Amino acid sequence: MKEQLRTRTAGLGWTLHGDGRRVADGEVVAPDERLSWPRTVGIGMQHVVAMFGATLLVPTITGFPVTTTLLFSGVGTALFLLITRGRVPSYLGSSFAFIAPLTASAAEGPAAQLGGIVAVGLALVLVGLVVRALGSRVVDALMPPVVTGAIVALIGLNLAPVAVGSFEAQPLVAAITLTAILLVTVLGPGLVGRLGILVGVVVGWVFAAVTGGLAEERVTALRDAAWFGLPELRAPAFELSVVLLALPVVVVLVAENVGHVKAVAAM
Incomplete structure (x- = not known):
């Protein structure tokens, strides 16, 4: 109980979902939960x-x-x-x-x-x-x-x-960005697979800057x-x-x- 209260206080009202690093298949992080801060x-x-x-x-x-x-x-x-x-x-x-x-x-x-x-x-x-x-x-x-x-x-x-x-x-640039989003979403492990849009935008910006x-x-x-x-x-x-x-x-x-x-x- 003390640990839960400490976790909730540290999370500004949120409790930590599991270990904060992984979300198991079929699970959803509830509105009153959070993952690790990063x-x-x-x-x-x-x-x-x-x-x-x-x-x-x-x-x-x-x-x-x-x-x-x-x-x-x-x-x-x-x-x-x-x-x-x-x-x-x-x-x-x-x-x-x-x-x-x-x-x-x-x-x-x-x-x-x-x-x-x-x-x-x-x-x-x-x-x-x-x-x-x-x-x-x-x-x-x-x-x-x-x-x-x-x-x-x-x-x-x-x-x-x-x-x-x-x-x-x-x-x-658009094709590279879209390809990155699809690959990360389909093949990305764990939480990375749920950050396909963010990764795709970063890849698109870097590719555009280089070219x-x-x-x-x-x-x-x-x-x-x-x-x-x-x-x-x-x-x-x-x-x-x-x-x-x-x-x-x-x-x-x-x-x-x-x-x-x-x-x-x-x-």
């Missing part, structure tokens, strides 16, 4: 790499400030983990469901578009309160697995053109970028036409979140 940090870095592109792609397409999106993605994730008391491991990033209404309302200006996003957020809070009061059976009745599964799959399929475009930009595949302007931009700064903030403006255009996104958000949470729960 392994935990490595998996965390992979998750950053996996989520970073999609989180930044939405503001890039819609013209919203990337740094502001990153800030509120972090704030939203922190609040989610606090509210769920760490029992649901999840990251809150950008949703591709917003691209269509934001693109359609571009002429109304960013303030009106932001008002639509805020309205969708408030509507989603109301949905949460209803589920809190009546139970999850409400969502299960309206969003059966065939619906949530299809929507989550379509989210991934909508990213396919972006992946194709990136692959065509530097096919050799001159890193564009000079990108290297310069990375070197000159500010490490610290305040994001761009603006006040929303609520226009009925934009709000009505954005509100249907709530249906997609509920479906994709239910799908994600069910998938994590099934693990």
Whole structure:
């Protein structure tokens, strides 16, 4: 009991999974568990790499400030983990469901578009309160697995053109990166096999650097970028036409979140 308490205290509320070095076949590291710190940090870095592109792609397409999106993605994730008391491991990033209404309302200006996003957020809070009061059976009745599964799959399929475009930009670097990810995932021993994305990104960067595949302007931009700064903030403006255009996104958000949470729960 004392050892367990000591382990939990040292892990900031997490207990050590097994010996912290190995995860047996068929086992899952639970939300209140962790591996050794180097392994935990490595998996965390992979998750950053996996989520970073999609989180930044939405503001890039819609013209919203990337740094502001990153800030509120972090704030939203922190609040989610606090509210769920760490029992649901999840990251809150950008949703591709917003691209269509934001693109359609571009002429109304960013303030009106932001008002639509805020309205969708408030509507989603109301949905949460209803589920809190009546139970999850409400969502299960309206969003059966065939619906949530299809929507989550379509989210991934909508990213396919972006992946194709990136692959065509530097096919050799992309092929080396993809090959490294597949080989590590399939042949990597133990935990290494679960870090395929992180290893693939490192291999791709090294290969690009050695072969001159890193564009000079990108290297310069990375070197000159500010490490610290305040994001761009603006006040929303609520226009009925934009709000009505954005509100249907709530249906997609509920479906994709239910799908994600069910998938994590099934693990």
